[in-house]
Amino acid sequence: MFETVTLDIATADFPSETELATVQAPELARLIEGGVTSLAALLGKPSEKVRAQLGKAAGIKDFASADIEDLREAARTLRVRLNAPSVRTAPKPPRMQRPTGMGQLPVPRTVKQAAIAMSCGLCADPIKAGEIIGRTRDPKNSRLHKAMGWLCQHCLYERREKPRRRDVLLRMFHHLFANSAVDLNAHECAVLRTWLLEDPDIEKTPSWQGDPLTTTVVRLQTSQQEEKATTWIAVPTARTIIHVLHKCAAVPAPAEAELLTAIVQHLHEWDTNPQGIERRRHGSGPAFHAQVLQTTACPSVLSERGGPFDLHHAPPPVTEKETADADGA
Ligand SMILES: [Zn+2]
Incomplete structure (x- = not known):
């Protein structure tokens, strides 16, 4: 009898992963409440206890203020538990x-x-069940930056220490999204410089011809040699870099090529506004970019995730005086 109830809830009523992407927060909260009640009945435990356990398992302190990404993970956790109630x-x-x-x-x-x-x-890398995921703290400037969803282990811990080419591209995209110059640390500068120098014919690309990156390449090298925490790349230069990399013959992995194509597409849409987003209402900054991205005729991994995201700036190095002050305090 209970088995039937479990399967009904798990397979018929409880949203699949695809459905979860479209269910809005209020409906999701109702589904979770229903799921908690069902699971409590199956386990013979009070709902409050089951809800608290679910909150702990999904990293939610307060269901009332949890955002949609937290609720989605709670729903996923609940679906697993409803299918196997006895599993801890x-x-x-x-x-x-x-x-x-x-x-x-x-x-x-x-x-x-x-x-x-x-x-x-x-x-957008695939994550297997059981692998580590996490969420960052809410962005400091919530008017500008949007909260990111659940991130993979690499994006949570290592994307600035051991950056992949895609990490540098994502960083450039989200800075351009926010209408901001791009800051790269020495590790990211090294990755970008190696990539730019890989194709001997890169200087022949039309974008390079129009805006030579010679001094930028030298700055990237200096940053790498001096292990600088921050090197700023101006918006026009960052756009040139994207176009040069997109056009150069030595684009290696399909994932990088796909991401570059998506960035070039969205940059073009921000310039041309093909969906006719009202500029008077949204201006020409990040809010306008977000609207254009949301209404794109050709969705990508970037438009599905939105933004702009705050991908973190390296804090300035602690000086000897500050260290002494902190010790003395
Ligand atoms: Zn990731």
Whole structure:
């Protein structure tokens, strides 16, 4: 009898991963409440206890103020538990070592093991059930930046210490989205410089001819040699870099080529406004970019995730005086 109820809820009423992407927060909250009641009945435990356990497993302190990404993960966790009510929730994930210095990212708000397979909210890489996922703290400037969804382990801890080419591209995209110059640390500068110098004919691309990147390449090298925490690339130069990399013959992996194509497409849409977004209402900054992205005729991994995201600036190095002050305090 209980088995039938479980299967009905799990397969018929409870949203699949595809449906979860379209269900809005109020409906999701109702589904979760219904699921909690069903699971409590199956386990013979009070609903409050089951809800508290679910909150712990999904990294939610308060369901009333949880955002849609947290609710989605709670729904995923609930679906797994409804299918196997007797299975205990996953153990706490191991403490992760964060890089130090300019590659360091802030301590995540919450870290857990993925309830089911999903994809990263930043780089879109597939994540298997049981792998570490987490969410960053809310952005400092919430008027400008949007909160990111659940991130993979690499995006949570290592994307600035061991940047992949895609990490540098994503960083450039989200800065351009926010109408801001791009700041790169020495690791990111090194990755970008190597990439730019890979194709001997890169200087023949029309974008390079129109806006030579010679001094930029030298700045990237200096940053790398001096291990600078921050090197700023102006918006027009960042756009040239994207176009040059997109056109050059030595684009290696399909994932990078796909991401470059998506960035070029969205940059073009921001310039040409093909959906006729009202500029008077949204201006020409990040709010306008977000509207254009949302209404794109050709969705990409970038438009599906939105933004702009705050991908973190390296904090300035602590001076000897500050260290002394802190010790003395
Ligand atoms: Zn990722």
